[in-house]
Amino acid sequence: MTQAAMSQEERHHPVASAWRRWAVAVAAALLPIVLALGVGALILLALGADPGAFYYHIVKRGLLSWIGLQDTITRCAPLLLLGASLIVAFRAGLWNLGIDGQFLLAAVISAALAPVLVTVLPVWLVLPLVMVVAMAVGALWSLLPALLKAYHGVNEIVTTLMMSFLGISAANVLIKLPFDDPTTTVPQTATLATDDRLPRLFGSTINVGVAVGLAVILFIHWLMTRTAFGLRLRLVGANPRAAVHVGLPLGALMVAVFALSAGLAGLAGAVEILGVWGNVRADWNPAYGLMIIPLVFLARFNGIAVIGFVFFFAVLSIGGETASRKAGLPNYFILVLVALMLIFLALTEWLGQRRQMAARD
Template sequence: MSVSQAATRPLWLPPQSRRLRAGLSSLGAVLLSLVVGGVLVLIAGGEPVSAYGALIDGAFGSPYAIGQMLVLAVPLLIMGLGLALAFRGRVYNVGAEGQLFMGALAGGVVAIFLPVAFDPLLIAASIFAGMAAGAAWGGIVGVLRARWGVNEVITSLLLNFVAILIFTYCVRRPLRAPGSPDLQGRSIDPNAALPVLPDLAVHVGVFLAIALVPLAAYLMARTPFGMRVRMLGFNAEAARAAGVSSRRMVMALMLISGGLAGLAGVLQTLGVSERLDLGISQGYGFTAIVVALLGRLNATGVLLAAVFIAVLQSGGQAMSVTEGLPYAIVLAIPGVFVVFLLIADRLARG
């Protein structure tokens, strides 16, 4: 009886393999959220098929469009990797936005003032400063949690606002572009600007971001550190009894995820705005949380998720222009998506 049962196992039952099941539930959630997005388009008086056509066209229609999509994917990917690692260890850093701005500020200051003529050195110094600042901003959260057990969700969230206000103050006062009346921060030394690929108009930071994917995958799966992170995430008590210092791990995870957010901030500054600019992030630090969860805290998954979100957002802008639809519809899709994903997860677990 059990044999025939296995042979005629109905297709609608979730597959046995956990990996396959997780993949299928992600895919199902993607499709469902696209359907809901279509319904939203209908409600807004549009035509779903042509709207999605416009979205795809907006993301992939030309080399430039692809480039814009990639530029958007870079910060999401970099921050998503760091957050995925931290979330694996149940360190819920939701402060990537603030860490990004601190990284942009420090990296920007170096790129504006450091008198180095040699481009690679200047860029390297700027990136280093940005990562250090992001890590330090995350490190505050780490110290509070490791030393006094303060909940990192609250501190990292609130430090976002502090960081954004510091950044805003700087571009308004001490670092305002000379002679500019509004919120324009100073431009960086042109030598510090990242080289840009022809046609695609993508800064070279994209290579750095892609190179981080296998590195993160290796760190998560093949190193003692990655194993300790998983231990901490699965069972912090047992990890501690096996000699894993949760304080050190929390610190390390906050420093790494903060440093990567800082890196994203520097790359935005050196490769996109080329000045200190409040517009370098449209809440990317928060979107990166979605990216990390969507990618199931897995390096390859984060890569796919970052591209998916970038396609939606950059294509969506084009769509809202050509189809005359509100951009909010596009912004709604990832939100709907996460809800479906959670439902699918529940169902898949049975």
């Protein structure tokens, strides 16, 4: 809908509007964040914490210290892939709200598979192979919601959420029963040796996963905005009836969207395990899913903008751990911040639409 407004402005002021467009877009993206941080500060005050110190520790730990910055950049890898996953689904008008289950199940399968495979195959082959398997696991976990949506019109919000809960429990069953490492006391999978994990970059603790994440999200952005295939998917989202009318196989395209989206969520799980943890402990669930949705919305489904927001969120989540500890609070404050951002995002969007409508009249 912003595009409609742009073209109208351009008709009146063809040159000057380019700068204004950028300024408005940046302001519209930053305003919700600023407002959320402001209201968040009030909540911190109410909880008896010092908001200035809290935000200072977030920046200091997540951005300004070298160790923290490496953690932040490492954290970006799965988030970028999950962002790419959601861009595919949301641009095609499908709500894949099951990425947590897809992520976790793929992570557990990767953790079970990699330590076994490295004993028979060279590492350079094992790592990509495990990633492909993880993508297949994620895609498979979305097959049922995809088929139900594509051929029976069953609301995918509900089915993907249900499959997500199922996937999280199934992952725990797998860890505790078939994949349990008997040599450890806590239930967890076997551990992939540090030397066999994703290679690290330039002597830092950052692994190559973040490069994979960047490449994938740029590719997805290009795919969705610059190719005929992407255009078809967007048409499915924008107007399914028109899509049928021009002869697109609606059902097959929907299944493809789910497979791609859930496959990328599975890849995120593999990258997190092969790059950072090397194993999965029982009841481990970072629950990135609901957190990454607002970022994708803030970025208006734009892959390049998602990179910026993911980095911002990674700083917030790495720095937030330290800041919460210093303030004597649990790490749940980030949840509140994200919720506030979503609400202010929706409000800014609404104000923008009203402005456009006023301009048209």
